[in-house]
Amino acid sequence: MEFMLSEEQRMLQESLTRFLASACPLDRVRKVADAEESMAEDVHRGLAELGIPGILIPEDFGGVGMGFLEAALVSEALGGAVAPVPYTATSVMVPVALMAAGSDHQKQEWLTKIASGKTRVAVGVTEQLGRRESAGINASNGRLSGSAMFVLEGMEADVFLTADSTGALHMVAGDAEGLERTKLKTIDRTRSVIELSLDQTPAEVLPGSVSNREPLLCTIDAGRLMLAADTLGAAQTMLDQAVAYAKERRQFNRPIGSFQAVKHMCAEMAAELEPCRSLVWYAAHSVRSMPEEARLMICHAKAHLSEVGQFVARTSTEVHGGMGFTDLLGLHYWFKRIGFNRQVLGGPELIREEAARVQGLVS
Amino acid sequence: MDLAYSVEHEAYRDEVRSFLAKNKNKSPGLGFRDGTAANDWQQLLIEHGYAARTIPKEYGGAGLEADILKSHILAEEFAHAKVRPGHSGDNRIVPVLLELGTEEQKERFIRPTVRGEMSWCQGYSEPGSGSDLASLQTKAHVDGDDFVINGQKIWTSGAKTAHMMFCLVRTEPDAPKHQGISYLLIPMGTPGMEVRPLRQMTGDSQFNEVFFTDCRVPTTEIVGNRGEGWYVANATLKHERGGLGDPNQAAGRFNDILDLMKNETVDGRRLMDIPSYRDRAMALQARIFAMKFNGMRVLSHNIKNEEPGLSRWIVKLQGCELNHQTASLAIDVMGELGILYDGSPHIRDQGMWQHRYMMDLGLIIGGGTAQIQKNIIGERALGLPKEPKFDKPI
Numbered sequence: 001m002e003f004m005l006s007e008e009q010r011m012l013q014e015s016l017t018r019f020l021a022s023a024c025p026l027d028r029v030r031k032v033a034d035a036e037e038s039m040a041e042d043v044h045r046g047l048a049e050l051g052i053p054g055i056l057i058p059e060d061f062g063g064v065g066m067g068f069l070e071a072a073l074v075s076e077a078l079g080g081a082v083a084p085v086p087y088t089a090t091s092v093m094v095p096v097a098l099m100a101a102g103s104d105h106q107k108q109e110w111l112t113k114i115a116s117g118k119t120r121v122a123v124g125v126t127e128q129l130g131r132r133e134s135a136g137i138n139a140s141n142g143r144l145s146g147s148a149m150f151v152l153e154g155m156e157a158d159v160f161l162t163a164d165s166t167g168a169l170h171m172v173a174g175d176a177e178g179l180e181r182t183k184l185k186t187i188d189r190t191r192s193v194i195e196l197s198l199d200q201t202p203a204e205v206l207p208g209s210v211s212n213r214e215p216l217l218c219t220i221d222a223g224r225l226m227l228a229a230d231t232l233g234a235a236q237t238m239l240d241q242a243v244a245y246a247k248e249r250r251q252f253n254r255p256i257g258s259f260q261a262v263k264h265m266c267a268e269m270a271a272e273l274e275p276c277r278s279l280v281w282y283a284a285h286s287v288r289s290m291p292e293e294a295r296l297m298i299c300h301a302k303a304h305l306s307e308v309g310q311f312v313a314r315t316s317t318e319v320h321g322g323m324g325f326t327d328l329l330g331l332h333y334w335f336k337r338i339g340f341n342r343q344v345l346g347g348p349e350l351i352r353e354e355a356a357r358v359q360g361l362v363s
Numbered sequence: 364m365d366l367a368y369s370v371e372h373e374a375y376r377d378e379v380r381s382f383l384a385k386n387k388n389k390s391p392g393l394g395f396r397d398g399t400a401a402n403d404w405q406q407l408l409i410e411h412g413y414a415a416r417t418i419p420k421e422y423g424g425a426g427l428e429a430d431i432l433k434s435h436i437l438a439e440e441f442a443h444a445k446v447r448p449g450h451s452g453d454n455r456i457v458p459v460l461l462e463l464g465t466e467e468q469k470e471r472f473i474r475p476t477v478r479g480e481m482s483w484c485q486g487y488s489e490p491g492s493g494s495d496l497a498s499l500q501t502k503a504h505v506d507g508d509d510f511v512i513n514g515q516k517i518w519t520s521g522a523k524t525a526h527m528m529f530c531l532v533r534t535e536p537d538a539p540k541h542q543g544i545s546y547l548l549i550p551m552g553t554p555g556m557e558v559r560p561l562r563q564m565t566g567d568s569q570f571n572e573v574f575f576t577d578c579r580v581p582t583t584e585i586v587g588n589r590g591e592g593w594y595v596a597n598a599t600l601k602h603e604r605g606g607l608g609d610p611n612q613a614a615g616r617f618n619d620i621l622d623l624m625k626n627e628t629v630d631g632r633r634l635m636d637i638p639s640y641r642d643r644a645m646a647l648q649a650r651i652f653a654m655k656f657n658g659m660r661v662l663s664h665n666i667k668n669e670e671p672g673l674s675r676w677i678v679k680l681q682g683c684e685l686n687h688q689t690a691s692l693a694i695d696v697m698g699e700l701g702i703l704y705d706g707s708p709h710i711r712d713q714g715m716w717q718h719r720y721m722m723d724l725g726l727i728i729g730g731g732t733a734q735i736q737k738n739i740i741g742e743r744a745l746g747l748p749k750e751p752k753f754d755k756p757i
Contacts, residue, residue: 001369243747247746271680352645353641356635
């Protein structure tokens with residue numbers, strides 16, 4: 001019995017944190033955000049050199065073949081640095097979908113390209129969780145029509161993975177006929193989201209997903225787990241910043257962190273956030289080791305991290321006083337990233353309902 | 364990350380399970396641990412190494428090597444079987460005596476305590492010294508071969524039934540406050556000692572006030588040297604805090620709520636089918652899982668003899684809070700039934716949830732208040748500066 005990270009996992013964490021600290025400081029994030037670029041190409045390239053796009057992809061397909069816990073540690077580090085790079089969709093959700101439902105040929109073709117980091121695949125499946133307006137995609141005769149409204153990592157994508165109204169998964173080339181992307185502006189400028197419109201667009205179905213929703217559900221599980229881990233990392237950075245600020249900022253001739261009002265805010269953040277780390281680890285570990293528990297644990301991780309993330313985001317901002325509200329410190333990048341993660345792929349209420357269903361509690 | 368148990372530990376679990384299956388009927392109820400039946404059960408457990416595991420044989424224990432995982436398996440299996448677990452005597456005083464007691468004290472006190480024949484109460488808090496415990500005022504001066512004690516203690520759980528009290532008193536009035544305290548062992552019922560029960564909000568009276576008027580105990584009944592009592596006591600507080608906020612307890616109680624919500628109805632609908640109740644239950648379940656896994660993390664560090672850091676400092680604060688929230692949810696989903704108490708008609712679970720709701724608030728306050736816990740987390744785990752101190756003179 002050993003519920004802790006291995007030496008290798010700690011090394012992965014350290015090397016990523018070190019890389020992101022030098023390649024992706026806040027100034028770099030600001031440049032992407034201010035220019036309304038979809039991503040930091042140089043950071044993405046550096047991550048590709050570390051093998052990150054192929055983190056889950058088996059070595060046979062050019063990946064590094066690690067597990068979901070490692071993938072979650074990567075997500076945590078990216079959230080901690082508010083890194084403006086594609087990851088959740090292209091490096092995690094899409095490989096999961098391909099491995100669950102792709103043909104041998106599809107796996108060979110796409111997994112190899114994704115692992116190299118050169119091909120990026122966006123994911124548009126939110127209609128399967130809750131359709132807004134009249135969005136939705138219909139398939140007929142190998143062609144797709146309709147729209148997916150919140151397509152993750154869509155601006156920089158070469159290929160799209162989307163689900164039709166039956167839950168079957170399709171790969172669509174970014175330059176296919178009848179495909180149009182409309183950029184959506186969200187609070188979080190470190191992520192790119194588009195609306196995807198398709199009109200009789202040729203697509204390639206993942207055969208294992210026809211009349212079988214399980215691949216879609218596994219893909220969503222994987223995405224939720226990564227968003228939970230991203231919030232863990234972002235919230236930890238916000239807590240660290242609040243603690244550092246409370247030690248340094250002085251009022252009434254004392255560091256404000258010596259006042260219990262401020263100290264207790266920091267302690268409450270730490271007390272709420274620390275167990276979240278264990279929840280994310282357990283959920284990630286369960287995907288392959290205890291698959292019968294995985295969906296429930298991922299639901300709880302996503303919903304609970306959304307709540308704790310929101311609490312930390314506002315509390316850390318408050319500890320910083322007026323400075324927390326400004327662009328000078330840039331704390332809002334983390335605040336918004338946490339806000340984004342909360343809404344995407346199911347907010348806490350929707351996911352808690354799913355947690356109850358997974359346990360057979362809903363009649 | 365490896366959640367499997369070793370072959371040795373799996374075998375141990377099997378052994379405990381078959382012991383429980385065979386001997387379950389000999390176990391007395393889960394209530395207070397007094398009476399001959401309870402002591403016989405404890406003795407049986409010690410003989411099998413399921414109680415007082417690490418207490419040396421010469422003092423009545425099982426004399427086994429410490430194995431955190433085996434202790435954990437024991438706790439899990441006894442809880443699962445709903446059988447009264449064994450104990451190590453009293454986890455506040457026995458470790459202190461083992462570490463700092465004289466040979467004579469070990470001989471005299473540990474065996475009966477471990478066997479369940481001698482119980483203890485803790486004389487620490489005073490009316491004027493709660494969170495600021497080291498400011499305590501109960502005094503003892505030496506007269507001949509005795510300490511003569513005068514003063515008052517409060518929140519003394521079990522003082523009416525205990526045989527002995529371990530007690531902090533000020534013996535060196537001129538020393539700085541932490542260095543003027545001694546740790547004494549006082550037989551209950553010593554002349555000059557008066558116990559007055561304090562009625563609690565639950566209606567029970569587990570707490571007491573204890574008054575000392577020229578109460579005499581021999582000067583040999585001290586643990587450690589004069590003036591070292593604060594440091595002796597800190598060893599015991601550490602043991603007590605470790606026990607509060609046990610995440611497995613919260614998980615067990617949560618399962619009781621799931622049963623309640625599946626079986627109880629309102630307007631003929633199962634409580635579980637009311638979405639707002641269900642949502643609260645799921646939010647709470649996530650928190651309970653998070654603390655359970657946090658507990659596994661602390662356990663893993665302890666096994667490796669590594670400092671668990673923040674994950675350990677939050678256990679009392681978060682665990683007690685979770686227990687309280689669990690009781691609160693149970694009461695709320697029961698609606699008006701939730702207020703029934705004290706053997707009322709229509710009462711559910713003997714009013715257990717209201718009782719727990721109040722008791723758990725008591726535990727949020729006791730053993731270091733939630734606010735003191737937040738100071739500890741802020742200062743020791745996060746490194747925030749302490750507040751300037753304005754100590755009153757003793």
